[in-house]
Structure formats: structure tokens, C-alpha cells
Amino acid sequence: MKKSKIIAGVAAIAAAVAAGMLWMNGDTSADDVASHTVLTSQPPGAADADAVARGRAYVAIASDCTACHTMPESKLSLAGGYSISTPFGGIYASNITPDSETGIGSWTERDFFRAVRHGKGKQGEHLYPAMPYNAYVKLTDQDMHDLWMYIRSVKPIHYHVPETNLGFPYNIRLAMMGWNLLFFKNEGFKADPTKSAAWNRGAYLVEGPEHCAACHTAKNLLGGDTDAYLQGSNLSEWHAPDITPNPHTGIGRWTEQQLVDYLKLGSNHVAVASGPMAEAVTNSTQHLTDTDLRAIAAYLKEVPASDVQRPQPEAADSAQMKMGENVYAANCTACHNYDGKGIPNLAASLAGNSGLLADDASSIITTVLQGGRGAVTAGNPTSGAMPSFAWKLSDEQVAAVSTYLRNSWGNAAKPVKADEVAGKRAVLKLPPQMAAH
């Protein structure tokens, strides 16, 4: 099964390389900078102070360049070296400080536009789409210019990023030409005149700088976006949930204010952002203006809803549900309560929490095994923490308590199997459950 999948992937990428070769002559993608935009290779001067400030305080934060271009825990801001894991292997993010030898100090503004919006390196080589240029292609010239001015103003850091070395055939950068042909929509943001200004601003932020689809839209075998826009995607340890207005698995039961709260505080009436979303909230969305957060909420409420239906809940008296109820009563009620409602803005409510009801239970299993910490934000600085249960609960018990919380208090979702839990333990590199008890 696994082998045939890999072979299919290789065949597909070979086809993509071939398509790329054919496409080569017609590859004119790079240069569509609006003619009124003045591109410069001068470092920012006094006259550029506003652009630098806007680039730093808004564009770079909204697009969260730091998330990938700064190693976690490192003080080497934007110096790269962080390995982004993909199904094809780890890809190192580049040093984008203005160091002329190891960073992008010798680049022109046009080189920068090409890299960020079109995925082309300085020599015209193809960047891997782990750099989300398929979202950043929507950035306006103004935002790009401010971003460039800011990036030019940061401290140059001399740091050689290790070379990315993927296995064949993914090491062939030219293959990305085929990838682009298949999956890269080389189009700037187009406002929809039939929609409100707020909707358009929300669409711009979500599709462009904030690149929400990078995590929330499911990918195909080659890592391209499927058509299931924002309908949820697996990120290995985590599941980025459906954020369309589906009333069961999506944000259909959330008000716009509840969406704003989540993106600003990291939590709301039910959900607490943890894992990769906690990082997105802490580093990026909490810093957006309230007007922009409301625009995002207004836009999300109008995205076409996924068509997932609420399944029949598991019978409360099945053997797995009974085991889950016991595990829950002994280990979880202190924080999440018997009614599953948790502690508002601290311990997530498990009742009515749509983010926990996808078929994919990765986030639940990961949280129970390794514990977690909610997003820390200016508006909610004392986020709650959940202890790890990997040492205490067996795979059967974790599966049972996950199934129980997904099918109690009005929730309904596919039961979780013990081998899914074993798989997560392996990915998370956690020891198997220790002594029997």
C-alpha cells in the first residue's frame, strides 16, 4: 500500500518534470510588477522611515516571515536555518537578512519580489513551495515594497544555512516548474466589486499575507492545494480544522465576535488555540487591528461551507465508550468538568467544540499524549496548560477517551482506534506507555 503510493508519487513527479521542460520556453512568470512601482536597490534612507515601520509592524507580522525564517528559541532573527518538514523531507528556510554573503544583501528589490511572489531564487532557480509564494503572490506592490524596506533595515547576520538535500526526484529544482504549472496560480489579488470593502480586505489577508490555506486546505500527493478550500488538513501531529461555515466541523456555530476573540486572544467560548495555531496567533493574528480581524471573520463566514454531515454518535453503552467514560472521570474532569465545558478561556470546552469533530483526530491524540499549552497573547497572558498522559494511559485508553469526548454532550464523530494512537506515539517520539497499573 505504502509502496504503491510512493511509486505513484514518483511517476507523478516525473510527469511534472516533463511538463516543466515543455513549459520552459513559455515561462514568463517573473516580472509583473505594476509599472508605477519604483524598484530600488538602495538601502532605506530617512525618507523611507514610514515604509520600514509599516513593513516591520504590519506586513511582516501579518505574513509571519519569522515563523519559518527564524529558528525557534534563536535570537538570530530572520537568519534562517529552521527545517520545515514536508512529506518529501526537511527544507531549510533561507537567511533573509541583508548579509551580502550568506543572506540576501546583494539582492535588488526586483529579485525580492520574484522570490516572495513567484518562488524564484536570485539565479532564477525554483524555490520549493514550502516557502508559501502561492499565497504571497497576492501581496500588493505597496505591501511588498514596505516589506522589502523593512527586510533591508534589519541587522545583517552572517550565518550559512545548511543545504537542503531532498532525495531523488525531489532534489531536482526544475521539477518545481512542473509543480508551478500544475498548482501555482500566478495571479495577484483581485477585489470582488460585488462584495463589501470588509469582505475584500478579509479575503486579501486570508488568501495572501496570512496564508491560512497553507495549513487549512488539504494537499494532494504532490503537496498542491486541493479544491477543498479551508476545509481542513492533516499536518502530521496536528489537524488544522475545517474553518468554513459548516455547522458541524467548521465555524458555522461561531459568531464573528467569537472568531475575532479566538484570533486576538487565542481562545474564546469553546476553543483554545494550541500547537501551530498557537504560534500563528501569538506571532501574527493577535497583532492585527480589530478592523482587520473583523474583516477576516466576515470573509470566513461567507466562504463556501464544506458538505460534511453530522454522523450518528457512538452508542453511550458500547464497550469503548464505557472505557472512555471511566478514563475521563478519573483523569480529565478536574479541568474539563463532567459536562465537558472546561474553564472559559483557559481549559478548552470539549462540548460543542467543532474543531474536535473532524474524521482526523490527530490534534486530540497529540494533546492527550504530549499535553499542551494554549496561545499566549497580550489579551490573555496566562494561558492554561494541559499535562501529558503518554506515560499513564495505554493506546486503548487514549483511543477510548478520545472517542468518548467526540461522542458526548451532543458531539458526534468517528471513533478513534488504538493503532492511530500508536502511530502518533511513534511520530511524536514518545516512549510507549510504561508500567501497567
Ligand code: HEC
Ligand atoms: C511556511 C514557511 C515560510 C514562511 C512563512 C516564509 N518563508 Fe521564505 N522561505 C521558506 C523556505 C523553506 C525557503 C527556502 C526554499 C528553498 O530552498 O527552495 C524560503 C525562501 C525564501 C527566500 C529566498 C531566499 C534565497 O536565498 O533564495 C526569500 C527571499 C524569502 N523566503 C522571503 C520570505 C519573506 C519575506 C517571508 C514573509 C513574507 C517569508 N519568506 C515567509 C519558508 C517560509
Ligand code: HEC
Ligand atoms: C501553521 C499552520 C496554521 C496556520 C498558518 C493557520 N492555522 Fe488555524 N489552525 C491550525 C491548527 C493546527 C489548528 C488546530 C488548533 C488546536 O487544535 O488547538 C487551527 C485552528 C484554527 C481555528 C479554530 C477552529 C476550531 O473549530 O476550533 C480557526 C478559527 C483558525 N485556525 C483560523 C485560522 C485563520 C483565519 C488563519 C489565517 C489567518 C489560520 N488559522 C492560519 C493551523 C494553522
Ligand code: HEC
Ligand atoms: C490540568 C488541567 C487539565 C487536565 C487534567 C486535562 N486537560 Fe485537556 N486541556 C487543558 C487545557 C488548559 C487545554 C487548552 C490548552 C491546550 O489545548 O493544550 C486543554 C485542551 C484539551 C483538548 C483540546 C485540544 C485542541 O486541539 O483544541 C483536548 C481534546 C483535551 N484537552 C482533552 C483532555 C483529556 C482527554 C484529558 C484527560 C485524559 C484532559 N484533557 C485533561 C487542561 C487540562
